[in-house]
Amino acid sequence: MCDKMMLKAKILELETGGKPIVIVNKEDAEDLGIRGLSRLVIKTKERKLTGIVNITTSIVEKGEIGLSESVAKTLNLAGGEEVEVEVAKFPSSLQHIKNKIKGKKLSYEEIFEIVKDTVEGNLSEGEIASFVVALEAKGLDLDEAASLSLAMVETGKKLELKKKIIVDKHSIGGIAGDKTTLLVVPIVAAAGLAIPKTSSRAITGAAGTADRAEALMPVNLRIEEMKKVVEKTNGCIVWGGALHLAPADDVFIQAEYPLTIDPLLLPSIMAKKKAVGSKFLVVDIPTGRGAKTKTIGDANLLAKDFIELGTRLGIKTQCAITDGEQPIGYAVGPALEAREALEVLMRRKNVQDLVDKAAHLAGILFEMVGKRNGYKLALEILNSGKAEKKMREIIAAQGGCEKITPEEIQVGENKLDIIAERDGIVLWLNNAGINEVARAAGSPKDRGAGVLLYKKLNDKVSKGEKLLTIYAEKSRKLERAKEVFEENNVIGVGDRREMLIQEVKEVPLHKKTFILER
């Protein structure tokens, strides 16, 4: 055995997900006394790098070391050069992960090391999964959650605004057509508070706020551009995915996803708020049978966690438990929703549930910073046209057309009306089902695809009346959406509420929804 040797660099086309994977022949690995996932330090005259070992019997010969193009670039190698390799120690974050598996509480410094090694690619997929599973299996307390948030902030980019009062809004999502943010941001910004809002794109739903906003203006801003927009207008609505706020989360979520466990959900959400400098935060927790949170009890438990973690992080946090039994407003799908929001901002339409929800959330933020009658103030700002004016400023600052009209927002040309087959009232209107139909029609990728409702819960319906219209950009997808509509119990019309909800004939599968949007 020796712990050093010279090997010849061989550049390989490898997809390593940013990790410094190096490929070593089995014979050399035996000589070095290493196994897969061991670490090797690779040295050239000027540079060095610690790689994670994969062992092969075929890809590289004895005497060679396989390097991905990115590793070769870091080491400034063209291939064919001799490099010195030396057995390295495992990173100490592995010891911390092991301690967490054993049930030990981790310190900030330990968590920081793990998060840093995660972001820098020094941990393998399995090692990162081990950390996530240890957090899920052993639990994490408030100190650890706060440490995780802070470490995620420290290892990412930050928005540093000169503004004094920075507020923020977050929704745990899951409700079709929830375009509330498109109203809350201009209302709050018009009142003189800074609201640097980052949003996600849809992952399992028909549209994320970033998708909706993109029908009005560009949302793929860099952090410097975002800063200029907020400095100028007090608000913004940008896609969070390219800002590199809390980038560790993008890695952790990969491990959480196949297992639908999410111990890092709250730390990750709060990290992103902390990274933009938020001092006051309202969290929307839609609750109801069709929502991610099913009961008010569950919603309160979640609210408690948000508030306590916020306190630790210096973010004053309140939660709003809102009605999540049906979609918000009438439009579902990026363009349709943007159009509806713009119509409301322009006071052409009054969409009662949407306006009520937006005014409540904005109102809570107003009262948190000391303004009185927050709800009323929010409605005044909306009704006076100040919110519309602010939204047009934000649209312009983000590079959109300030004068945009609802009619200019293109929706799909292929349409299908769904007609009531009987008289009655709307008994249910299923969030997940409507999302499925809109996705089958092309949402969120086809921005003009979606669903427009004409009726909401408890509305009266006459036979032959339109219940909803499905929009698609492509006729093929409209066909598919029609099938999905027919397969799902999307909307129910009946005489009265039926007392029997469901018959249970075999062991049921009750699934908690995994929250990817965060």
Added chain:
Amino acid sequence: MCDKMMLKAKILELETGGKPIVIVNKEDAEDLGIRGLSRLVIKTKERKLTGIVNITTSIVEKGEIGLSESVAKTLNLAGGEEVEVEVAKFPSSLQHIKNKIKGKKLSYEEIFEIVKDTVEGNLSEGEIASFVVALEAKGLDLDEAASLSLAMVETGKKLELKKKIIVDKHSIGGIAGDKTTLLVVPIVAAAGLAIPKTSSRAITGAAGTADRAEALMPVNLRIEEMKKVVEKTNGCIVWGGALHLAPADDVFIQAEYPLTIDPLLLPSIMAKKKAVGSKFLVVDIPTGRGAKTKTIGDANLLAKDFIELGTRLGIKTQCAITDGEQPIGYAVGPALEAREALEVLMRRKNVQDLVDKAAHLAGILFEMVGKRNGYKLALEILNSGKAEKKMREIIAAQGGCEKITPEEIQVGENKLDIIAERDGIVLWLNNAGINEVARAAGSPKDRGAGVLLYKKLNDKVSKGEKLLTIYAEKSRKLERAKEVFEENNVIGVGDRREMLIQEVKEVPLHKKTFILER
């Protein structure tokens, strides 16, 4: 979104560790609504396969799907063909893993699914790590341990012997120079019991039993060859690594290794015994300061687990807690140890501790199957020459030279004597230190490298006497071994046992040894 599309196959040189990794462009992944680690079914006219998705922006273009050579071979694709891909469900073993993370006890069927998907490459590195960590964090009970053993047996190859009484021996290892198996196997086989012994190679030590045996005969047998040897001679000593007994363990150990956790250690050991049909088993647990098990209390706890798991699996198991304070015999390193074992079998030498240990272990097996005075019987078989005769039969059956003499076993030509610098007695003889020296000298790869001791614990020493000789095949490695000897407190000579063992001046690091050899 659509859940099916046609993509063009592109064959890539990828090292995927046997997993069916498929590479999809980010845009197609968005269209399909999938993420990394999602599953895709890939269909050609005749064949199909479920692949684990990796997402790229560069390796394959939109419209293409990257396949490793092995996936392409399975699908009988040459590259360039159109294939249909469809979004698949996650394997249900992921749900079982999630349940274990939540603390649920798993049934045999659930464990079998996980083990089967592990062996077949249907789980990603992170998903397998999640299972291992869940077992470590939540613990596994006897039912689950037995299920794991049985599932590992079912998913691997089995040895089916016609013999009636099949016995086995296992050591948890960690003791330098422990060549006991080279004596136990011929003694037991000479008494008419079948002992189909599989052994490991050294991983962290200077020699594994397979390395020692290889200095006497070929050990890389296929399972059919192993069967013939045991049918003919009653015994064998072969390398277990290529037999595909319990192959799941080779995968699980990859996840355990970086974290030095080993929840699967016992199930894996017992699976390999079950797979060769063992009905009676003696487990050697060397115990002492230099051993893996430090105290007799710990050794008893481990013994309890072995015995209970054995009962579940229909393997009558007894344990022997043995003295692990110093190396066994005088020789350390493959060739030196093989030579020592052969000299003892030929009664040219009596190495007291080695003979005593081998006779006790063989004796326990004898008494387990109903023979009286097991220890005495074992010694008689050794002293009568029957064990030597049996060993030569086994050597011949495995393809070695029946007439091999100790002198024909080549040892390294480069030698360095270590001389006592004072009179006294040997106070310590450090297992780990001796292993390090032997490894630096070239063990186990250079078979002739190692250490030959002249003194053992409590032996009297005079100044100028030889304490030990280091052997190496290459002079460069002898130099390195000398440095390692000087850096480590390998052997201690003094007047009397010092009462102070160690001063503790800062928080100490107490490491449990991770048992890779199994």
